[in-house]
Amino acid sequence: MTATDPALTALAQGWCALSLLHGRIEAHIERALQAGHDLSVREYSLLDVLSRQHDGEGGHLQMKQVADAVVLSQSATTRLVTRLEDRGLLSRYLCPTDRRGIYTNVSEAGLQLLDEARPTNDGALREALDEAAENPALAPLVRVVESVSVPAQTQHGRLSTPV
Numbered sequence: 001m002t003a004t005d006p007a008l009t010a011l012a013q014g015w016c017a018l019s020l021l022h023g024r025i026e027a028h029i030e031r032a033l034q035a036g037h038d039l040s041v042r043e044y045s046l047l048d049v050l051s052r053q054h055d056g057e058g059g060h061l062q063m064k065q066v067a068d069a070v071v072l073s074q075s076a077t078t079r080l081v082t083r084l085e086d087r088g089l090l091s092r093y094l095c096p097t098d099r100r101g102i103y104t105n106v107s108e109a110g111l112q113l114l115d116e117a118r119p120t121n122d123g124a125l126r127e128a129l130d131e132a133a134e135n136p137a138l139a140p141l142v143r144v145v146e147s148v149s150v151p152a153q154t155q156h157g158r159l160s161t162p163v
Contacts, residue, residue, distance in 0.1 A: 021141050025128040032124035037117040044121055045070045046080055047089065047114045051106045060095075060103045089113060 026041055033039045039047075049069045053060050061069070067077040081104055084090045089110035095101030106114065133142040 017137050017141060021132055021138050021145075024132055024138075025125065028128035028131070029121055029124040032120050032127075033117060036120045037113060039113070039117055042070060042072065042080055043084060044114070044117055046077070046084065047106055047110055047117075050090065050104055051111060051114055053103075053105070062101070063104075066104070084110065 029044075030041045033041060033044050037044075046066070049061070049066060063074055063077060063081075066081075067074045070077060070080075072080065081090055081092070085092060085104075089107055090104050091107055092102050092104050095103055129142050129145065132138040
């Protein structure tokens with residue numbers, strides 16, 4: 001294949017369309033969350049991921065797992081956790097079985113904010129997809145997003161099939 005190969009060109013165009021769709025959706029949700037709840041998309045995602053933890057065996061995520069779930073580096077995730085902790089939305093504590101490990105829990109205030117922000121997030125996502133569906137280049141991707149049934153994230157950070 002060469003750089004001018006039609007297959008590569010089509011692949012690059014598909015990637016550009018997917019990137020455009022993602023960017024539009026994220027920007028739309030960001031504006032809605034900022035305006036309604038003073039939250040960024042990343043902050044909302046972090047609260048959402050951490051709210052799914054539990055106290056049982058393997059119920060708390062390591063920082064690397066959290067970073068992977070919110071698609072950030074570990075250092076960026078740590079900074080994000082610190083910002084939300086400073087706002088009283090998260091708390092950190094030492095792992096009771098491994099003093100080197102640090103766990104992060106969503107506070108009651110964080111859970112309340114997450115509950116208040118969830119309809120905003122979901123509504124903004126729907127609006128962004130509806131708007132993107134009007135663009136002929138993005139409409140096929142919107143249909144795929146709407147039709148995909150992704151396995152749910154379990155409490156342990158592993159994927160499972162929906163019930």
